[in-house]
Amino acid sequence: MEEIITLDYGSGGLRTSQLIESILVPAFHNPTLEDLGDGAVLPTMDGPLVYSTDSFVVTPWRFPGGDIGKLAVCGTVNDVCMAGGQPKYLSLSFIIEEGFLMEDFKTIVNSIATTAQLAGVQIVTGDTKVVERGKGDGIYINTSGVGPQRAAGLSRKAIRPGDAVLVSGSVGCHGAAVLMARGEIPFAGELLSDCRPLHQLSAAALEAGGVRILRDPTRGGVATTLNEFVEGSALTIELEEDAIPVDPAVAAACDLLGLDPLYSACEGRMLAVVSPGQADAVLDALHQTSGGEHAAMIGRVTESRPGHVVLRTALGGSRILGKLTGVQLPRIC
């Protein structure tokens, strides 16, 4: 009989302790967590802190290139990095639907532990809830993360005309990979999520200097994120279609469904707006960092169409890229 997670594991009683002591603490072992109090006591960190949270509801929980555990660590690590922080500590909270296989839970926990180690963060506090059958979708995970500020002043307000727009790699892979794993794209084949932690890429960019703002183009994709940079401002972002790296399989999958990779989520890509003088230096730094081999300069900041993102097409035409209007790609992160 396969071991499953039942409501008892969320009761706060014996089973909950078992889960914590036999699976979670050993996987994440660190002195802060082992205290198992109501909260963790973090050592003094100097200066301002960066703090972020995300919940992860991706279905299926396992997808080519990752799983919800890896995603939950990357998602928050990346948000802290993008906001200029150096992620050090994560909180971790599960909402598990009863009947979830214990074996699968262990797989996810291991994936969290591995990714956390890779990203250099410690899981220091957590929570586990179990909900009734039919009230969840296997497993949902929330993480929050905190760490010292590495760079101050990153903000859309810092963007200036002439700035370069960089992306750390090909766009839209995660969204397409999850859609395919869901069976929403009627294709089979290897289409890997780009899910990965951005701590090294963001550090490399910040070190090279001249960075105005960083952002990981998750839900809504590159197009929506860039819109957020300029909406309501006097600035325009002009992208060169030919310069934007798109994986051929992602392009094929999107073509089939009339979707646009520019609106498909990435979970391991970084957008950077960089001062004109530093753009090449940042691009070089990204190229020399793991995960940034295919970084590219994809556009410039101008004032041609205030508040808008404009795409120069391969044909030489242009079109306005708006924000995503609704679920194009349902529930992918």
Added chain:
Amino acid sequence: MEEIITLDYGSGGLRTSQLIESILVPAFHNPTLEDLGDGAVLPTMDGPLVYSTDSFVVTPWRFPGGDIGKLAVCGTVNDVCMAGGQPKYLSLSFIIEEGFLMEDFKTIVNSIATTAQLAGVQIVTGDTKVVERGKGDGIYINTSGVGPQRAAGLSRKAIRPGDAVLVSGSVGCHGAAVLMARGEIPFAGELLSDCRPLHQLSAAALEAGGVRILRDPTRGGVATTLNEFVEGSALTIELEEDAIPVDPAVAAACDLLGLDPLYSACEGRMLAVVSPGQADAVLDALHQTSGGEHAAMIGRVTESRPGHVVLRTALGGSRILGKLTGVQLPRIC
């Protein structure tokens, strides 16, 4: 036609921005949040920090004495307080099932805002996901919280024989109120959750001095929490049944179902183990603080039965109170 939350609101696109800008930012307005980056930048806090997280899955989302929004703030505020911190900043993350009424969402957001203000915390970063119909239970909320450490060394390891065990008020109200709201207790009537922030009570206790450990007896109730204090140690907690404050309606509801208020969750009560010399001072301080009017000394730490919690009954007998073995009160926080 009633406005509902659809998958579009979790798409990361236009609807998501609408929700954030028209409902969330105005409700929680503070300069940190308004930046709307990937994460919040928190001003420098000196010394060690206390950090905690919890997810809230209570059903129904509205119960006598509170709702999931109030609970989500109190739960994390209280965990930070119990771990010796002064909660200052919260993260807030929603998982909403599509079809949830916008009106109800606004109610919950208002409740979060009100409770946060009451507890002196700011919501500084957040996330909103929408899941498909049938993959949730209306709404789930995760919060995490962080703040400077107010008192160091709070730990079960600090407990000594002779210490007094205090509770800040009557036990088990939240669990019973939620069970009744769920229709699991076939009773009707006013049975209010004890849900409330413990920032003042914990501050009062710590100020009075001599506190070894604080804990809010949530899932698993007073009995399970006290077991966690002594399990595996040489210590015993001996409780006096007659000294434990239990609301008559809670007692009646529990009697009917053969449940035990000592295993029923509280969401606004504090357990404190206090050095013998300071017990009266702490109790006085609690009595003078709002929410602590019915605080009571309910037991002592001894070495009579190492690792166990023993209840002296009204009859003069004694029984061992173990940890909760499984869901007695299903899904109440």
Added chain:
Amino acid sequence: MLFDEKFRRPDGIQRLVKELWDISQETGPIRLMEICGTHTMAIAKAGLRSLLPPSIQLLSGPGCPVCVTPAGAIDEILRLSGLPDVILASYGDLLRVPGSVRGDTLLRRRALGAQVQTVYSPMEALEIAVQHPDQEVIFLGVGFETTAPGTAACILEAKEQGASNFSVLCLLKSTEPALRALIHAPDFAVDGFLCPGHVAVITGSDAFAFLPREFGLPAVVSGFEPADLLFSIYRLAEMLRQKAPALENEYTRLVCPEGNPAAQSAMERVFLPTDSLWRGLGTIPNSGLALREAFSPWDAAKKFGFSPSPTVELAGCQCGEVIRGACRPEQCPLFGRVCTPADPVGPCMVSGEGACAAAYRYQT
């Protein structure tokens, strides 16, 4: 609550306790059995055992419907839970009891998708049937004489309403035949019985008169408050000291000699005695209640079949012996090693105050 308050914190407890210690000096070891699971709970909650002299031993008898339901019956219930469009309605107690496969419970089946709803009253189960006309609702009717009249009333109501998607799996049991079987067992070693107060409300206290009359065993019908229980135990010990076994009714505020005639007649209208299989006691003639022919459409056993295997039990589990008082929990080879409250093998470890669960907490 209400009038029971003073039964909770009575004066003179010290004197009663002292008296019991004195008596036990005279009588030597005394083994008393409480039949009712609610008595077991109440004794534990009041910490009564800690007040008694070690030579007065309280044994938990076959009065917890969960503990006496055999694994084969649970297997059948688990089978029913897997039928399409079937909702099982059950008292919460049954949800953690494993069938013949360890860990296979209704709670697990529900986690895997079976529709199992907990109810507080059989009437709730009937309401579920009304609310789900497209589904079949099966009420798991466990219990003794206290529970049987309500179950009967529910079946009468279902018939009156013509509820065609509702049925009762009748696992109701009778106290007297079980006690007789217990007494006739070769390893029987009980000196007196604490008789179930709420069963007696229905049956009348006279239903227990056979204990002293036929077997010379003292018997006290007891209430459930600490004073009720301590006083009843005192009376049993005193009768043993006096060697004057009799039936006494301690619970006079609720129990009369002849019981509740309206409740009895409802049972009579709906049920017939039938042979029934008990965990640890085997099949006892006329110890169960079955639905009369006229109620066949509401009989889940007829509607969905019900053939519990009499032989399957969890290997090694001594629950049967424990229930008979023939074996202490600590003597079970699985106790504490394989079988723990967090991962129970037998039903006596399932309930928080089951004999084995209680013993587990007190071993250190």
Added chain:
Amino acid sequence: MLFDEKFRRPDGIQRLVKELWDISQETGPIRLMEICGTHTMAIAKAGLRSLLPPSIQLLSGPGCPVCVTPAGAIDEILRLSGLPDVILASYGDLLRVPGSVRGDTLLRRRALGAQVQTVYSPMEALEIAVQHPDQEVIFLGVGFETTAPGTAACILEAKEQGASNFSVLCLLKSTEPALRALIHAPDFAVDGFLCPGHVAVITGSDAFAFLPREFGLPAVVSGFEPADLLFSIYRLAEMLRQKAPALENEYTRLVCPEGNPAAQSAMERVFLPTDSLWRGLGTIPNSGLALREAFSPWDAAKKFGFSPSPTVELAGCQCGEVIRGACRPEQCPLFGRVCTPADPVGPCMVSGEGACAAAYRYQT
């Protein structure tokens, strides 16, 4: 991808564009209509409009199945979504289109509990029916001639399998009758047509010969890559300059004069022409496809009824006029104020590249 790569980044684009500017100097304003919704998307994606002289105007015609489905039909679909045990299977496009009540869409109904599944192919809908034998699966068969053969094949397969819980709500439409109705409308003002390449794969390019022959309108059957479109537009403009209207086939790699006979015969076997209601065009004789009598068991309209009200439309919405090219989006009184992409009133605002949605993004 594949052989299309070179149609994406062709050489000599500058020369083509310059030629178009030159032509437009001579001809004055030119109004060209692309009929196919996929052309509309492709034109937008390539940023073609930004390359054209302002006097060459591209209009989006009645070739988006979503845009031409009237509110009354959506109302009926919403009704079907509320039937018990019914699963609707639909192309994603239809999910955001409101019925006569603003905001009332399949997406909303699904959020409130209706079973609506998106499919990529009619065969997926049939598979859903096989997987859910206890439910009724209704496939929402919208589309034009490109989509009709697959829908026909699916219905033939359902009949062969004897699938009794599957049916198709046939909303398929024919291109030619719609074009004729458009041309006969009093406010018709289009100078040439970009004809739908994938429709022509099925029908053959000859199906559009009536345009120059009967109405003197130049027509080019076009592919979907940037070079296809720009070149086809150039050909239309050039024919207008030459005053030599003809039918040309730019999409020769896929389209032949007579079309795909196997696909045509599948349509023929399953469907009959029927009168059909179009948003903005009213009822057009023989402009829709209905299931033949022999396929009645798979006809959702017969199984569940289907009586769209011809009169209900969202008050103020000018989608019909926009589709006819009789009104620019900006001229609609709701445009940009009440009706936005985030909260669309009419179907032309629903699709990301619908005429109104596109216009909204370009107004500043």
Added chain:
Amino acid sequence: MCLAVPLKIVSIAGKHAVGTAAGLSQNIRVDFIPDLKPGDYVMVHAGFAIQKLTKEQAEENFACIQEAIDAL
């Protein structure tokens, strides 16, 4: 399984009644209790009243026990 609680009857309608305790109320069945009036007390098991309960009987019961203890 024979858990029962005493409730005070506040209203009766045929076989149905409402009982209260500590400010809480419950719908119960009173099939087996003839001549029930509002204000009466009943012992309730699994939603059914199984017996009437009077203050006098409770006091008599208690007095009996107390007397026996006092006699020790």
Added chain:
Amino acid sequence: MCLAVPLKIVSIAGKHAVGTAAGLSQNIRVDFIPDLKPGDYVMVHAGFAIQKLTKEQAEENFACIQEAIDAL
């Protein structure tokens, strides 16, 4: 709604076939395409192949256009 993509056929079984593009594969129906062989290319709409496509035809099509442009 007339979105279509070109796929390369890798296998055929009656009315069913498997097509690929960019390393991805899809089950399609080929009811309307006679004489199809693995290695052929088809244009696919809503899961159905609607026409065969050859490299030669594509090149001819392109050459035609290019020629016309060059003549400008």
